[in-house]
Amino acid sequence: MKLYTAKSENVSGKPVVLDDTILTKDMPTAAGSKMLDGYMSLFDAEIISKLKDAGFGICGKANVGEMAIDLLGETSYYGECTDESGKLVGASAEIVKNGEAVAAISMDVCGSSARAAAMSGLVYIKPTYGTVSRFGTIPAACSGECVAVSAKTASECREVLSAIAGHDDKDGTSLPEDKCALLKADAPRSEIKKIAIAKALVDSASDEVKALIESFKANADGVEFAPIDANELTYAQAAWNILMSAEVCNNVSKYDGVKYGYRAAEFSNIDELYTNSRTEAFGYLLKSTILFGSETLSEDNYMKVYDKALRVRRVIVEYFDKLFADFDAVLMPVSSKTAYTKADTDANTYIAYDESIYTAPASITGLPRAVVGGVQLVGKAFSENSLLDLATKVRKEGK
Amino acid sequence: MDREILRRLESLNQLRLTEEEKEKVLSFFEMQDKEITRLGDIDTEKVERMVHVMPMNNVIREDVVNKVFTRDELQAAAPEAYDGYWQVPRLVE
Amino acid sequence: MKYETVIGLEVHVEMATESKIFCSCSAKFGGEQNDHVCPACCGMPGMLPIVNKHVVDLGMTAGMMLNCDINRTTTFDKKSYYYPDLPNAYQTTQWFAPVCVNGTVDIKTSKGEKKVRIKQIHMEEDAGKLVHDDWTDSTLVDFNRTSVPLIEIVSQPDLSSAEEVIAYLERLRSLLRFAKVSDCRWEQGSMRCDVNLSVRPEGSDVLGVRTEMKNMNSLSAIERAIEYETARHIDAIENGTEVLVQETRRWDDIKGKSYAMRTKETAGDYRYFPDPNVMPVVIDDEWYNRIKETLPDLPEVKAQKFIELGLTEYDADQLIQSRALCDVFEAAYKTSGLAKESANWIITDCMTILNKKQMTADMLSISGKALGELIKLVAEEKVNRGNAKRILAVMFDEDINPQEYAEKNGLIVSNDTGKLEEVVKAVCAADPKSVEDYKNGKEKVFMALFGQCMKQLQGNCNPQALKEALLKELQ
Numbered sequence: 001m002k003l004y005t006a007k008s009e010n011v012s013g014k015p016v017v018l019d020d021t022i023l024t025k026d027m028p029t030a031a032g033s034k035m036l037d038g039y040m041s042l043f044d045a046e047i048i049s050k051l052k053d054a055g056f057g058i059c060g061k062a063n064v065g066e067m068a069i070d071l072l073g074e075t076s077y078y079g080e081c082t083d084e085s086g087k088l089v090g091a092s093a094e095i096v097k098n099g100e101a102v103a104a105i106s107m108d109v110c111g112s113s114a115r116a117a118a119m120s121g122l123v124y125i126k127p128t129y130g131t132v133s134r135f136g137t138i139p140a141a142c143s144g145e146c147v148a149v150s151a152k153t154a155s156e157c158r159e160v161l162s163a164i165a166g167h168d169d170k171d172g173t174s175l176p177e178d179k180c181a182l183l184k185a186d187a188p189r190s191e192i193k194k195i196a197i198a199k200a201l202v203d204s205a206s207d208e209v210k211a212l213i214e215s216f217k218a219n220a221d222g223v224e225f226a227p228i229d230a231n232e233l234t235y236a237q238a239a240w241n242i243l244m245s246a247e248v249c250n251n252v253s254k255y256d257g258v259k260y261g262y263r264a265a266e267f268s269n270i271d272e273l274y275t276n277s278r279t280e281a282f283g284y285l286l287k288s289t290i291l292f293g294s295e296t297l298s299e300d301n302y303m304k305v306y307d308k309a310l311r312v313r314r315v316i317v318e319y320f321d322k323l324f325a326d327f328d329a330v331l332m333p334v335s336s337k338t339a340y341t342k343a344d345t346d347a348n349t350y351i352a353y354d355e356s357i358y359t360a361p362a363s364i365t366g367l368p369r370a371v372v373g374g375v376q377l378v379g380k381a382f383s384e385n386s387l388l389d390l391a392t393k394v395r396k397e398g399k
Numbered sequence: 400m401d402r403e404i405l406r407r408l409e410s411l412n413q414l415r416l417t418e419e420e421k422e423k424v425l426s427f428f429e430m431q432d433k434e435i436t437r438l439g440d441i442d443t444e445k446v447e448r449m450v451h452v453m454p455m456n457n458v459i460r461e462d463v464v465n466k467v468f469t470r471d472e473l474q475a476a477a478p479e480a481y482d483g484y485w486q487v488p489r490l491v492e
Numbered sequence: 493m494k495y496e497t498v499i500g501l502e503v504h505v506e507m508a509t510e511s512k513i514f515c516s517c518s519a520k521f522g523g524e525q526n527d528h529v530c531p532a533c534c535g536m537p538g539m540l541p542i543v544n545k546h547v548v549d550l551g552m553t554a555g556m557m558l559n560c561d562i563n564r565t566t567t568f569d570k571k572s573y574y575y576p577d578l579p580n581a582y583q584t585t586q587w588f589a590p591v592c593v594n595g596t597v598d599i600k601t602s603k604g605e606k607k608v609r610i611k612q613i614h615m616e617e618d619a620g621k622l623v624h625d626d627w628t629d630s631t632l633v634d635f636n637r638t639s640v641p642l643i644e645i646v647s648q649p650d651l652s653s654a655e656e657v658i659a660y661l662e663r664l665r666s667l668l669r670f671a672k673v674s675d676c677r678w679e680q681g682s683m684r685c686d687v688n689l690s691v692r693p694e695g696s697d698v699l700g701v702r703t704e705m706k707n708m709n710s711l712s713a714i715e716r717a718i719e720y721e722t723a724r725h726i727d728a729i730e731n732g733t734e735v736l737v738q739e740t741r742r743w744d745d746i747k748g749k750s751y752a753m754r755t756k757e758t759a760g761d762y763r764y765f766p767d768p769n770v771m772p773v774v775i776d777d778e779w780y781n782r783i784k785e786t787l788p789d790l791p792e793v794k795a796q797k798f799i800e801l802g803l804t805e806y807d808a809d810q811l812i813q814s815r816a817l818c819d820v821f822e823a824a825y826k827t828s829g830l831a832k833e834s835a836n837w838i839i840t841d842c843m844t845i846l847n848k849k850q851m852t853a854d855m856l857s858i859s860g861k862a863l864g865e866l867i868k869l870v871a872e873e874k875v876n877r878g879n880a881k882r883i884l885a886v887m888f889d890e891d892i893n894p895q896e897y898a899e900k901n902g903l904i905v906s907n908d909t910g911k912l913e914e915v916v917k918a919v920c921a922a923d924p925k926s927v928e929d930y931k932n933g934k935e936k937v938f939m940a941l942f943g944q945c946m947k948q949l950q951g952n953c954n955p956q957a958l959k960e961a962l963l964k965e966l967q
Contacts, residue, residue: 023537023538036537039476040475040476041531041536041537041538042468042472042473042531042536043467043531043538045538128453129452129453130452130453130455134540135538135539135540136538137538138537138538139537139538142768142769143450143451143452143768144452169460169542170539170540170542171540172458172540172541172542172543172769172770172771173451173453173455173458173540173768173769173771175453175455235437235438235440235441237434238431238434238435238437238438239438241431241434242431242435246763246765247768249412249572249763250570250572250582250763250765251537253412253572253574253580253581253582254535254536254537254579254580254581254582256413256574256581257478258478258485258487258535258576258579258633259476259477259485259534259535259536259579260476260477260478260536261476261478263478263479267488268488269488270487270488270490270576270631271413271574272488273487273488274413274574275413275414275415276415278412278413278414279413279414279415282414284420284423287414287416287420287424288423288424288427290412290414291405291408291409291412291414291424291428292424292427292428292431294408294411294412294763295404295408295428297572297763297764297765298761298763299761302763302764302765304435305435306765307448308435308438308443309438310448310449310450310766311441311443311446311447311448311449312438312441312443312446313448313449313452314443314446314447314448314449315441315443315446317449317452349423349427350427350430353427353430353431364452365452366452366453381453407757407758410756410757410758411758411761411763413574448766450567450766450768451768451771451772454771454772455771456565456771456772456773456774457771457772457773457774458542458543458770458771459542459543459544459545459548459773460516460542460543460544460545461544461545461546462509462510462511462544462545462546462547463510463511463516464510464511464516464517464518464519465511465516466516466517466518466528466530467530468529468530468531470524470525470526470527470529473526473529473530473531473534473536474526481625481628481630481632482525482632483524483525483526483527484525484526484623484632484633484634485526485534485576485632485633485635486628486630486631486632486633487576487630487631487633488630488631489624489625489629489630489631490576490622490624490631491754
């Protein structure tokens, strides 16, 4: 089992571990793919200088699933990670849980790292889209993926998020500084008082997950909870699966064995070079994603599939807007179960596509999600501090 | 979704699946197809598509040249390079 | 039966920007292989595209020159295919909302005037260059041109002959060069053309089978290719020599034939979708008007204005061959008030220097104001023509003030008659034999003495005054 794909010798500052989807120039970055095994980036991700400026040091790179689109790292070229009981865990989350790093930084494409935080009992925050620069991250599904943070406590999460949030001219989707500043630890925020519980999503989850929801409610003193039907949110799954797959298909097409990365040993022409390299270097889930994503963009399907998903995205965004007129956040599971094993992912290669029913709503809308106590809260845009305040309260931190 | 479409998709995406993988991917497509059909429940005719979740306009830069990396640095990881070029099998011309 | 040819063109023009469309690499032509390259334009992960504002300026300019409607909200999309010259395996282009739509270009041919409709103009990135190398028996890839900004100008199928196509392309080239959108150099690939052609019986409103010839890069090749393809299509229709199929063909200009290109079954399956990393470009009135105000007159309008200033039609026509010549002329005229002289200095003297330097008219970058000042100095007989030419040559290399330069280097015509007489006396004293010969009726020697005086004066005198002084001395 490989938790680290690279480790720093001398760490100055509070140690932070990066998922192997974040580019570093002094350590290789492979995004869990044989295609990029040993790939050395010429430049660091934007967040790295921000972390260093805030007194953090990078202690290493953590194993991730290929392009971070799987359930819990099970598709990594370097193998999956499990705990003593055989339960699948996210490598960076486990490194934090072991106390080797104060926080883990990941790419949240469709919630893989959010699930990992839940499995390892961490607090997790995926901020509002555009508040943390994606410059220097391995692109998978650019329209929704975000740099996310997990830590043992809400206050550590906040400290790291506060350090990395900020406008970046090198990222064309980076929001203006005044918006990014809302994520700073000392920014004004309102208190979360009223939370909607997304029934349609809770109902489909296991009893253990339902118990986590109840436990969350019990610990959220003074917060009013109200169940809502939330059937609309279930459509986010198909829509995000479409958008994500198409974007992944497009983003990994640059890995073709020509410029860098894996090149097959045998080929007799350019098409064989491409096909053999990609066939040998990509894992099965990624291949399926590429093929599905490609098909959603075909001339025949574009309007009825891809374009439809773009419109459904707006429907979901507007649905949240309506909810947020009455509620401060929406509570939902982050996964259907509280533990998965290799047997689960072997039995269903596409389990991540099924589990995205819980994670797609925040991914497709770019809204912030927090994971605390193994459940997920989706908040208004820029409500990260409010979500983390609530996490502090629920976890009885500092008491 | 049939094997013919799948064969075309493999070619289009420079991938080659084994027979076993093809079976699996066909069932995956079938599953996704059901989900896609379900999206039909939502009337989106009057809904505008949403590409960017945090919409902004005119994220543009001035026309200024800035060179950061040398050719040698860029080609350091090239599987094959010759005389400052990336190199591939000869294309039929 | 009589046939008509139906032709539509897709013209690619590389824009005259300093940097590339989505990254800050140099967009200059040339350079060593892979020298104008960064992680973004060689397909490495982690860099994000940021649109070059000047590209949008030039895209709008092109559209305005071609009477297009400007899409006030214009967006970028990704087009996917695998080829070694495309490092990301996608090209960022404009598929859903191109910057310009619905334009027209007026052309003149032997058959009269015609309006060619423009369907759209979109902005996109160029691909790299492939070198098929015999020595290594491989293909070598150069990404210097990758991501250089392009506009693609798509015409409606309104053209019906090689003559019309040439007229259209020449007109496009003139307009785009005039508006400084591009240098439009066929030989450097900054202007390229895809020709879509079909043939049908005259008067029919059903289009025939269409073939496409891609990446044509010279007018003469385009002309020959159109004639060949037209004949091939007619032959196929009339004599059944072959079955026409919709396909892409390669024109071999040496053999004078077109060949069907082997294409993959998936060719053309580009899977366009909106680029999530590039925000829409919204052109407000202020931006729109700013570009509108910088538009030059059309070349023929400019020529008419020049003629009204007193230039001949020929001179005006020479000047409008290049926007640079027009700009220098206008500034020189504004300073000197002398139209004819300004034109002559540009058409004759500047062009001679440019030719010597193996530069084109477009590369004329001297200050028109300085040229105007120089012309004034000559007109006021303060500097003679020969010295003025010398000063002009210096102006090509240095930013100088002609008057100051002339003063500093002793090139000002002297009006000092004392000095004149002094020199004449000295020359005559130094060459008593010539003086003697002149006095003996050998009038030819006058010019030799005159020349010696002129040389001593470094040409800085009024020739008439010198002549009079010398005659006086010789009497």
